[in-house]
Amino acid sequence: MAFVLDKFHEECGVFGIFGHPEASTLTQLGLFAVQHRGQEACGIVSSDGQELHQFRSQGLIADVLNEDVLRRLSGQTAIGHTRYSTAGRNTIKEVQPFSVTCQHGQIAICHNGNLPFADAKRNELEQAGAIFSSTSDTETILHGIARTPAPSAIEALKKVLSDTEGAFSILFLTPEALVAVRDPRGFRPLVLGKLNDAWCVASETCSFDLIDAEYVREIEPGEMLVIDQNGLRSEYPFPQKPVSVCSFEHVYFSRPDSIIFGRSVNESRHKMGKQLAVEHPVEADLVVPVPDSGVAAAIGYSRGSGINYRQAIIRNHYVGRTFIEPSQSIRSFGVRLKLNPVRHLINGRRIVLIDDSIVRGTTSKKIVQMVREAGAREVHMRISCPPTISPCFYGVDTPSKDELIAARMTVEEVCKYIGADSLGYLSHKGMLEAIGLPAETSCTACWTGKYPTLIANGRAA
Numbered sequence: 519m520a521f522v523l524d525k526f527h528e529e530c531g532v533f534g535i536f537g538h539p540e541a542s543t544l545t546q547l548g549l550f551a552v553q554h555r556g557q558e559a560c561g562i563v564s565s566d567g568q569e570l571h572q573f574r575s576q577g578l579i580a581d582v583l584n585e586d587v588l589r590r591l592s593g594q595t596a597i598g599h600t601r602y603s604t605a606g607r608n609t610i611k612e613v614q615p616f617s618v619t620c621q622h623g624q625i626a627i628c629h630n631g632n633l634p635f636a637d638a639k640r641n642e643l644e645q646a647g648a649i650f651s652s653t654s655d656t657e658t659i660l661h662g663i664a665r666t667p668a669p670s671a672i673e674a675l676k677k678v679l680s681d682t683e684g685a686f687s688i689l690f691l692t693p694e695a696l697v698a699v700r701d702p703r704g705f706r707p708l709v710l711g712k713l714n715d716a717w718c719v720a721s722e723t724c725s726f727d728l729i730d731a732e733y734v735r736e737i738e739p740g741e742m743l744v745i746d747q748n749g750l751r752s753e754y755p756f757p758q759k760p761v762s763v764c765s766f767e768h769v770y771f772s773r774p775d776s777i778i779f780g781r782s783v784n785e786s787r788h789k790m791g792k793q794l795a796v797e798h799p800v801e802a803d804l805v806v807p808v809p810d811s812g813v814a815a816a817i818g819y820s821r822g823s824g825i826n827y828r829q830a831i832i833r834n835h836y837v838g839r840t841f842i843e844p845s846q847s848i849r850s851f852g853v854r855l856k857l858n859p860v861r862h863l864i865n866g867r868r869i870v871l872i873d874d875s876i877v878r879g880t881t882s883k884k885i886v887q888m889v890r891e892a893g894a895r896e897v898h899m900r901i902s903c904p905p906t907i908s909p910c911f912y913g914v915d916t917p918s919k920d921e922l923i924a925a926r927m928t929v930e931e932v933c934k935y936i937g938a939d940s941l942g943y944l945s946h947k948g949m950l951e952a953i954g955l956p957a958e959t960s961c962t963a964c965w966t967g968k969y970p971t972l973i974a975n976g977r978a979a
Contacts, residue, residue, distance in 0.1 A: 573587050659675075672697055686706070724775050760958075764914075765949065833857055871886070
């Protein structure tokens with residue numbers, strides 16, 4: 519039995535560093551900090567200034583990127599990737615960074631995001647004779663680079679990405695240079711740091727904290743940073759487009775100790791919880807987070823409501839991906855692998871459960887049932903974002919619209935389905951105000967169904 523909580527799955531995480539004698543080791547640590555963004559596979563490509571060295575494997579970073587592997591990844595520059603499959607299959611062929619040799623020499627690439635039109639581009643390239651080794655949308659970028667006449671790999675990359683629609687925060691490596699690129703709409707985060715004389719880039723600032731690097735700034739939407747022996751240079755080579763940063767990064771995906779889009783994730787979630795208490799008050803005895811992503815919002819709800827906060831649900835962080843379910847049925851078996859109530863805190867009390875989102879509703883239903891079985895008199899569910907009604911096409915693995923419970927049920931119907939005494943979602947306005955992002959520069963398609971780009975089936979915002 520494979521079990522994961524019913525959540526949107528994180529996209530991928532990237533990390534790169536230029537100009538450090540322990541580049542591959544620091545890349546391993548940087549990836550470890552963003553392991554939450556993808557737990558299926560990981561890889562590193564390093565450069566010694568003459569050639570690239572690659573390692574890829576399925577599994578967690580701590581399990582597969584060992585000392586022997588890192589010793590083989592020589593050089594002072596490296597890029598790395600931790601993966602959850604948002605496009606393509608889960609096999610070793612799909613694991614990034616990809617590395618090839620073409621007319622522009624050796625190149626490697628890793629990508630956080632999603633390219634909605636990659637299938638059409640893939641068909642076009644296959645008709646022209648291209649041979650693909652994976653099902654990943656990222657490989658279409660490599661083929662484009664290899665087929666583009668240009669004086670260098672970096673110039674070819676510019677041309678290919680200028681014609682690429684979708685979400686991409688990309689790290690690109692040649693023997694001489696590291697390139698970081700963020701799409702013009704800025705969907706996914708990408709940040710720049712400095713470790714002594716070395717430059718580093720990452721999906722989240724928590725990677726910099728782990729290696730004692732200084733957070734310098736966010737890489738801007740549409741920006742390309744080229745880092746080589748001449749230093750760092752910035753340019754904006756792509757057609758300008760309206761900015762649409764992913765609000766869900768602050769709701770759930772990013773670590774609370776990161777700064778994303780220039781703002782503290784922990785502070786955003788705390789403010790979401792406080793606003794949720796204003797919008798959906800209730801008489802209760804305890805505010806209880808669904809760990810771990812509900813913790814900051816629950817603290818905010820407690821502060822805003824004056825109701826005591828207690829961690830009355832405990833999460834087991836050592837659960838693997840697969841378990842054999844007992845032949846004798848155990849109610850809520852999957853949820854109990856990861857979550858268990860503290861009965862003496864819950865028994866006889868009115869509980870406010872705080873979670874970041876409801877996707878299909880199956881996990882929420884089991885959690886509410888579990889809390890009732892622990893003796894709760896009442897269970898009130900509060901969600902720190904609006905109802906999720908649409909899938910994401912920008913680098914997040916989400917169910918189809920038909921599988922999203924809020925797309926086919928009213929709030930009252932969802933409340934009845936999950937078995938709660940009441941249910942309240944944070945408003946769209948309240949969420950954006952808590953994050954501190956302007957509505958006009960935020961992607962909120964999963965809550966509104968209004969997409970900022972054309973997507974694969976031809977719908978437009």
